Amino acid sequence: MSDKPLTGLRVIERASGVAAAQAGRLMCQMGAEVIMAEPTGGTPIREEPPLLPGGQSALFTYLSAGKCSVICDPSNPGFREDMEKLLAEADIFIDDTPVADRAGLGLDEARIAKAHPDLVHLSVLPYGAYGPKAGWKGEELNLIHAGGEGFLLPNGLSADLFPDRPPLKIAGHFAEMQGGTTAAMAALAALWAGKGQFVDASVQDANVAVGAFGIQRFGDGSVEHRLTRSFKFGGVIECADGYVELLTLESRQWEGLLDLLGADDWAQDPGLADEVGRSARGGEINERIRSWARHQKVEDLVSKAQTRGVPMARYNAPEHVLTGLQETARGIFATLETPDGPVKVQSLPFRFGPDALPVSETIASPGADQSILTGDNDRRASA
Numbered sequence: 001m002s003d004k005p006l007t008g009l010r011v012i013e014r015a016s017g018v019a020a021a022q023a024g025r026l027m028c029q030m031g032a033e034v035i036m037a038e039p040t041g042g043t044p045i046r047e048e049p050p051l052l053p054g055g056q057s058a059l060f061t062y063l064s065a066g067k068c069s070v071i072c073d074p075s076n077p078g079f080r081e082d083m084e085k086l087l088a089e090a091d092i093f094i095d096d097t098p099v100a101d102r103a104g105l106g107l108d109e110a111r112i113a114k115a116h117p118d119l120v121h122l123s124v125l126p127y128g129a130y131g132p133k134a135g136w137k138g139e140e141l142n143l144i145h146a147g148g149e150g151f152l153l154p155n156g157l158s159a160d161l162f163p164d165r166p167p168l169k170i171a172g173h174f175a176e177m178q179g180g181t182t183a184a185m186a187a188l189a190a191l192w193a194g195k196g197q198f199v200d201a202s203v204q205d206a207n208v209a210v211g212a213f214g215i216q217r218f219g220d221g222s223v224e225h226r227l228t229r230s231f232k233f234g235g236v237i238e239c240a241d242g243y244v245e246l247l248t249l250e251s252r253q254w255e256g257l258l259d260l261l262g263a264d265d266w267a268q269d270p271g272l273a274d275e276v277g278r279s280a281r282g283g284e285i286n287e288r289i290r291s292w293a294r295h296q297k298v299e300d301l302v303s304k305a306q307t308r309g310v311p312m313a314r315y316n317a318p319e320h321v322l323t324g325l326q327e328t329a330r331g332i333f334a335t336l337e338t339p340d341g342p343v344k345v346q347s348l349p350f351r352f353g354p355d356a357l358p359v360s361e362t363i364a365s366p367g368a369d370q371s372i373l374t375g376d377n378d379r380r381a382s383a
Contacts, residue, residue: 004031005352009191012037012086013067013094014107016044018140018173019203020096020124021063022180023187027092028066029348029359035372036064037072037086042366052340056363059173062345065336066360068369080106082373087112092120092187099125099134109198118196122187124180128202138203143175147207155226158236163227178210179203181349232282236315237290242298243315246289246305254278256308260301261292331356338363 009032013024021043028034036043048059072082083106087093093116095107102108109129112121123129126138127146144150145167153168183201190199234246248254258267266288271277278285293301298314305312314320322333322344334347336359347356 004029004357007031009033009091010035010089011092011094012090014072015094015096015124017096017124018045018059018063018176019126019179019183019201020094021045022173022177023094023122023124023184023201024067025063025065026181026184026348027188029357031357032092034067035086035090035369036067036069036364037083038069038366039073040071040075040366042069046366052338052343054338054340056338056340058343061336061338061343061363064363065345066362067364068372069364069366070370070372071367072373074105083107084115085373085375087116087119090116090119092122092191094122094124094183094187096124098137099129113196113198116196120187120190120196120199122183122190122199122201124183124201124203126179126203128205129200133204140173140176141169143179143203143207144169146204147175147178149175149207152224152226159227167226175207176203179206182206182210232279233285233289235286237293239293239296239298239301244293244298244301244305244312245315247311249311251275253310256305256310257289260305260308260310261289263288334359337361 006027009027011024011027011032011034013020013034014037015021015024024034024036043060045060045063046057048057050058052058052061070082070086072079072086076082093112095102097105097107103111109121109123112119125134126143127133127136138146150167150169153170154162154165158165179201180203183199183206186199186201190197234248237244237246246257248257261267271281272285302312302314316324321327327333331347331351333344334356336343336345338361345359347359351357
């Protein structure tokens with residue numbers, strides 16, 4: 001008997017993009033039975049690079065671990081009937097079908113609400129299902145910039161070193177993952193309400209809400225820009241064997257930093273006594289920090305900083321992220337056994353007890369669980 005929090009729930013996932021699949025992944029790892037309703041040959045995510053040595057998409061492996069798969073293809077005459085069977089037994093329906101195509105497939109909001117009044121219908125689209133941009137397409141590149149984050153990158157030291165570089169896209173599927181996570185939480189909130197309803201999730205809105213950096217200064221009439229978006233001192237600091245990132249926001253952290261630097265001389269300047277004075281002389285402070293840090297070892301420096309309450313951490317390379325002491329102790333990454341060998345994946349970004357929930361490992365081939373549509377796996381009929 002599993003003690004995962006969503007055990008007993010059934011979720012139907014019709015996803016061609018990362019955001020909807022991420023919403024399904026979170027629910028699956030929390031214990032829900034998630035059934036991918038795929039077209040013949042499988043969802044396009046199955047072909048998304050990079051590929052593992054055996055040819056399987058690494059992204060699909062991450063997003064689909066533990067999910068079931070049935071073929072439910074809109075080109076087949078029985079598509080509507082099959083979808084009705086799936087939705088009749090479901091608690092949540094995740095769908096990223098374009099708005100213009102939904103009515104023709106029988107997947108529009110009004111029809112589903114009438115046929116399945118107890119169902120939480122989660123729509124996950126780049127710009128939502130309503131409004132002037134509801135019909136717009138959007139890939140990761142569009143969405144990371146539409147959410148404001150891309151406009152602000154690179155910043156800090158990178159902007160100092162390369163001020164002429166254009167805006168950057170964060171690696172991977174940052175915006176879509178944010179959108180899918182927000183969508184999953186919205187659907188579970190709707191489920192908690194105890195009544196069927198339509199939940200409209202916009203990937204753009206989710207990114208604006210989560211970051212908010214692009215619009216946080218609207219109140220005073222200014223717009224954040226990557227060349228000005230940085231703390232006056234701190235940020236990425238070069239050391240003898242790597243980099244650290246430093247951030248000081250509070251007076252106690254400033255005092256700890258001075259103790260770490262051994263700054264008994266220049267730090268006594270009355271002009272550095274308050275935050276306003278320090279901000280005005282951020283360049284000077286950073287020169288002193290960087291000159292000192294170039295002779296320090298990363299691990300030694302981080303250890304000394306943290307014992308003094310100074311917010312500093314190693315600027316990690318990928319291998320450091322996977323093997324770090326904190327990441328290991330908290331179980332942030334789990335090992336997923338695949339036909340291509342073990343693969344490290346992120347576990348749930350939250351937990352419900354002292355230990356991280358185990359990651360489900362089965363990677364279903366297209367249609368591997370077709371028996372669900374034949375009635376051989378009828379959860380409620382057997383309950």
